Amino acid sequence: MSDVFHLGLTQAMLEGATLAIVPGDPERVKRIADLLEEPTPLASTREFTSYLGKLDGQAIVICSTGIGGPSTSIAVEELAQLGIRTFLRIGTTGAIQPQIAVGSLIVTQGSVRLDGASYHFAPAEYPAVADFHCTAALVQAAEHAGHRPHIGITASSDTFYPGQERYDTYSGKVISRFKGSMSQWQDLGVLNYEMESATLLTMCSALGLRAGCVAGVIVNRTEQEIPSESLMAKTEKEAIQVVVDAARILMR
Ligand SMILES: O=P(O)(O)O[C@H]1O[C@H](CO)[C@@H](O)[C@H]1O
Numbered sequence: 001m002s003d004v005f006h007l008g009l010t011q012a013m014l015e016g017a018t019l020a021i022v023p024g025d026p027e028r029v030k031r032i033a034d035l036l037e038e039p040t041p042l043a044s045t046r047e048f049t050s051y052l053g054k055l056d057g058q059a060i061v062i063c064s065t066g067i068g069g070p071s072t073s074i075a076v077e078e079l080a081q082l083g084i085r086t087f088l089r090i091g092t093t094g095a096i097q098p099q100i101a102v103g104s105l106i107v108t109q110g111s112v113r114l115d116g117a118s119y120h121f122a123p124a125e126y127p128a129v130a131d132f133h134c135t136a137a138l139v140q141a142a143e144h145a146g147h148r149p150h151i152g153i154t155a156s157s158d159t160f161y162p163g164q165e166r167y168d169t170y171s172g173k174v175i176s177r178f179k180g181s182m183s184q185w186q187d188l189g190v191l192n193y194e195m196e197s198a199t200l201l202t203m204c205s206a207l208g209l210r211a212g213c214v215a216g217v218i219v220n221r222t223e224q225e226i227p228s229e230s231l232m233a234k235t236e237k238e239a240i241q242v243v244v245d246a247a248r249i250l251m252r
């Protein structure tokens, strides 16, 4: 019997864990758990796959959010009900600044709220900002592993296609709100596009939870659209190692 509506989890299953690593992709969950001690599958419902593991003997949860704000808000809410207080997102992303190399890492300090779900937690004037200690841990972990992560602002959109101003689609249509938006974000120094951080960061600060976000760059929108499979796997692996090391720093 689950203690929460969607995740298929009980508080007892989490063994007192207070930190969760939250990728978008359910398939990424096991790849993260494999870096932990005693990786144990917990549940798999809809887009929410979860594992328990240990880091230096302390319980830690890995749970996928699925794509986008609505499912992210469910995962975060239900994990918080079960005792999680710190959330580290590890995602993939499309860079929009020409100097950001495919294969590099981006740590999000704050997000442009191109989602809908974050507005259910706080009004438009409220920023989507990462927790300072989560960001510091992600940067420290990345630098320790020899990366030079890009640190800054992410545009976080509900849609992969129009909200990220993609024209190579079935219809080729982008509504006026988003026409020219990519060059506007570039001009404002925004680093990248992804789809969950606006909801995650807004709801976590609004609810008194901590959150941070790291993502591996799998495309650069100023160069190419289709990611290379081998580069995607390598980038994801490096971002996973960074998020696990950041969790270890935060749990010390
Ligand atoms: O790799 P994940 O964590 O799913 O993140 C990115 O990939 C998905 C889009 O392909 C969106 O969820 C986006 O935020």
Ligand SMILES: O=c1cc[nH]c(=O)[nH]1
Pocket (backbone or CB within 6 Å): 092, 093, 094, 095, 160, 164, 193, 194, 195, 218, 219
């Ligand atoms: O371009 C991209 C790549 C990954 N994820 C996104 O949301 N956008």
